[in-house]
Amino acid sequence: xxxxxxxxxxxxxxxxxxxxxxxxxxxxxxxxxxxxxxxxxxxxxxxxxxxxxxxxxxxxxxxxxxxxxxxxxxxxxxxxxxxxxxxxxxxxxxxxxxxxxxxxxxxxxxxxxxxxxxxxxxxxxxxxxxxxxxxxxxxxxxxxxxxxxxxxxxxxxxxxxxxxxxxxxxxxxxxxxxxxxxxxxxxxxxxxxxxxxxxxxxxxxxxxxxxxxxxxxxxxxxxxxxxxxxxxxxxxxxxxxxxxxxxxxxxxxxxxxxxxxxxxxxxxxxxxxxxxxxxxxxxxxxxxxxxxxxxxxxxxxxxxxxxxxxxxxxxxxxxxxxxxxxxxxxxxxxxxxxxxxxxxxxxxxxxxxxxxxxxxxxxxxxxxxxxxxxxxxxxxxxxxxxxxxxxxxxxxxxxxxxxxxxxxxxxxxxxxxxxxxxxxxxxxxxxxxxxxxxxxxxxxxxxxxxxxxxxxxxxxxxxxxxxxxxxxxxxxxxxxxxxxxxxxxxxxxxxxxxxxxxxxxxxxxxxxxxxxxxxxxxxxxxxxxxxxxxxxxxxxxxxxxxxxxxxxxxxxxxxxxxxxxxxxxxxxxxxxxxxxxxxxxxxxxxxxxxxxxxx
Amino acid sequence: xxxxxxxxxxxxxxxxxxxxxxxxxxxxxxxxxxxxxxxxxxxxxxxxxxxxxxxxxxxxxxxxxxxxxxxxxxxxxxxxxxxxxxxxxxxxx
Numbered sequence: 001x002x003x004x005x006x007x008x009x010x011x012x013x014x015x016x017x018x019x020x021x022x023x024x025x026x027x028x029x030x031x032x033x034x035x036x037x038x039x040x041x042x043x044x045x046x047x048x049x050x051x052x053x054x055x056x057x058x059x060x061x062x063x064x065x066x067x068x069x070x071x072x073x074x075x076x077x078x079x080x081x082x083x084x085x086x087x088x089x090x091x092x093x094x095x096x097x098x099x100x101x102x103x104x105x106x107x108x109x110x111x112x113x114x115x116x117x118x119x120x121x122x123x124x125x126x127x128x129x130x131x132x133x134x135x136x137x138x139x140x141x142x143x144x145x146x147x148x149x150x151x152x153x154x155x156x157x158x159x160x161x162x163x164x165x166x167x168x169x170x171x172x173x174x175x176x177x178x179x180x181x182x183x184x185x186x187x188x189x190x191x192x193x194x195x196x197x198x199x200x201x202x203x204x205x206x207x208x209x210x211x212x213x214x215x216x217x218x219x220x221x222x223x224x225x226x227x228x229x230x231x232x233x234x235x236x237x238x239x240x241x242x243x244x245x246x247x248x249x250x251x252x253x254x255x256x257x258x259x260x261x262x263x264x265x266x267x268x269x270x271x272x273x274x275x276x277x278x279x280x281x282x283x284x285x286x287x288x289x290x291x292x293x294x295x296x297x298x299x300x301x302x303x304x305x306x307x308x309x310x311x312x313x314x315x316x317x318x319x320x321x322x323x324x325x326x327x328x329x330x331x332x333x334x335x336x337x338x339x340x341x342x343x344x345x346x347x348x349x350x351x352x353x354x355x356x357x358x359x360x361x362x363x364x365x366x367x368x369x370x371x372x373x374x375x376x377x378x379x380x381x382x383x384x385x386x387x388x389x390x391x392x393x394x395x396x397x398x399x400x401x402x403x404x405x406x407x408x409x410x411x412x413x414x415x416x417x418x419x420x421x422x423x424x425x426x427x428x429x430x431x432x433x434x435x436x437x438x439x440x441x442x443x444x445x446x447x448x449x450x451x452x453x454x455x456x457x458x459x460x461x462x463x464x465x466x467x468x469x470x471x472x473x474x475x476x477x478x479x480x481x482x483x484x485x486x487x488x489x490x491x492x493x494x495x496x497x498x499x500x501x502x503x504x505x506x507x508x509x510x511x512x513x514x515x516x517x518x519x520x521x522x523x524x525x526x527x528x529x530x531x532x533x534x535x536x537x538x539x540x541x542x543x544x545x546x547x548x549x550x551x552x553x554x555x556x557x558x559x560x561x562x563x564x565x566x567x568x569x570x571x572x573x574x575x576x577x578x579x580x581x582x583x584x585x586x587x588x589x590x591x592x593x594x595x596x597x598x599x
Numbered sequence: 600x601x602x603x604x605x606x607x608x609x610x611x612x613x614x615x616x617x618x619x620x621x622x623x624x625x626x627x628x629x630x631x632x633x634x635x636x637x638x639x640x641x642x643x644x645x646x647x648x649x650x651x652x653x654x655x656x657x658x659x660x661x662x663x664x665x666x667x668x669x670x671x672x673x674x675x676x677x678x679x680x681x682x683x684x685x686x687x688x689x690x691x692x
Binding site: 097107108111112113114166184189191192241243244260261264265268511512583588589 | 639648657661666667683
């Protein structure tokens with residue numbers, strides 16, 4: 001025991017200071033070199049040193065193995081396992097089914113259908129002898145395929161054809177050309193086509209909404225894609241599915257508030273009117289007066305959402321929500337509302353409009369003829385510029401602005417549609433006469449067709465202001481009272497007068513029903529003032545007038561030729577849409593003989 | 600806490616059997632999971648094909664039943680027209 005400990009201490013020393021053992025070693029060798037074989041007992045520490053050294057090496061090796069495979073160190077087994085798996089295990093995405101968009105009755109507006117996208121590994125395919133076979137199956141020439149292969153020669157992924165019908169793709173995949181694989185995806189179809197294109201919007205090739213309601217409700221419609229683990233070989237081809245990591249969650253369905261039947265009618269009526277008048281663009285909006293739901297919303301120019309190549313941005317704009325313009329005379333009923341509210345005027349107050357001209361500041365306002373004495377109801381019915389301005393200038397400074405603001409002009413209608421415009425309604429501390437005058441006949445501010453429809457639905461609903469909604473609302477809808485009930489019914493009587501024989505909106509009449517509304521023919525602003533030959537033809541109205549349900553705004557932008565008045569161009573479209581709407585929503589006619597049935 | 604010498608082989612045998620059993624159980628469980636996953640994939644592909652059929656039929660239905668097509672057929676084939684206002688009688692109970 002004592003000798004061991006001594007040798008150990010020597011060995012230890014030898015490790016610490018190498019000199020001593022080095023000096024004793026040559027002595028033993030010397031004696032052997034002299035020829036006489038002499039066994040010199042080697043001190044045991046030398047053997048022990050070697051064994052200790054070898055053990056140490058094993059211990060280090062073992063320690064390293066433990067640290068790599070057992071202990072949770074920084075670059076331990078987890079890291080190594082991941083690295084190993086990364087060489088062959090891949091996570092691939094399982095696409096989620098995008099929710100369907102439908103109209104209020106469940107008619108489909110946007111539907112996803114499963115499709116297959118064919119892709120290839122160009123490096124593998126380039127070596128394939130079967131390029132010709134593949135090309136003909138794809139309907140390409142061999143040259144086309146080789147050009148494509150050349151373009152992607154340094155990549156290991158290229159699409160051959162995206163969004164093929166599954167049966168067609170299956171046929172090509174059955175050829176089993178090396179490097180060609182299918183990938184399941186979804187493609188969006190829009191059965192309503194152009195009629196609802198602006199409202200519904202569309203998705204891009206990767207199934208993400210990029211326009212319209214597809215964009216606004218993208219996260220709802222989208223769902224969550226799942227994932228699965230697959231084993232891939234050296235060439236990136238899937239060898240085997242290992243298991244599902246996450247189940248894909250289908251997107252929710254979205255129901256819009258529009259009625260596709262009315263939407264079609266509005267679409268066709270607008271298209272016909274635009275073709276007839278040679279107008280540049282146009283919009284029709286129909287709103288439910290009882291809850292602010294949009295029942296139809298169409299625009300021109302249109303586009304086909306199912307075939308979108310060569311699309312211009314101007315075609316895609318949802319003008320009814322996004323574009324604001326100076327509305328002109330259609331705002332006169334709102335100016336009248338401000339006057340009635342002030343109690344300085346009643347609808348029967350007579351205004352002298354002779355001689356058909358009126359000077360405000362440096363500007364002279366004209367009526368088409370001298371209407372002489374008009375009641376305020378007739379001022380609106382005839383759309384007398386002079387009458388409405390004379391009335392407006394007697395009102396309180398802020399009266400017009402206050403009412404326009406309260407009724408929602410200059411504010412977002414609240415649909416959440418991407419790019420929704422709030423129009424412009426500027427506030428001023430002091431109003432010059434000309435500013436108040438222009439405000440009264442609908443200039444110096446801008447509104448969108450949707451805003452105009454919402455403003456008119458305040459009159460239609462008996463003074464309640466609803467937020468506009470593109471999806472069905474849940475009763476009861478929160479509304480704000482902005483006009484007294486009695487006042488709004490007076491306004492409706494005035495609006496009905498516009499469609500009377502003496503009014504400007506005769507052509508808005510609908511057989512069997514009493515309707516009301518207001519025409520507008522606004523000069524368009526251009527560089528250096530208002531253009532003489534560029535107009536907006538408008539009609540905003542409601543039906544049936546006693547208890548309005550449908551509020552419709554028609555806008556025809558820059559009609560060419562002799563017909564350009566709102567009463568000539570826009571009113572017939574209003575009549576057509578309203579007639580269909582009243583029938584579709586089962587609203588009983590009023591001006592008919594009633595046949596009593598007993599029991 | 601000493602164990603009698605004759606018990607060691609028994610314990611070892613027991614452990615060996617347990618090890619073999621768990622190994623077999625792992626094989627069994629792996630097989631079952633693969634079989635289930637294969638079934639899942641099978642069902643998913645069925646779902647896929649049904650979805651394809653469903654959406655195709657939905658599109659077909661909406662194309663055939665489109666409002667303007669029905670209106671056109673009613674007018675051209677069946678010679679129907681919306682009633683004039685004077686032809687409508689409202690029945691009031």
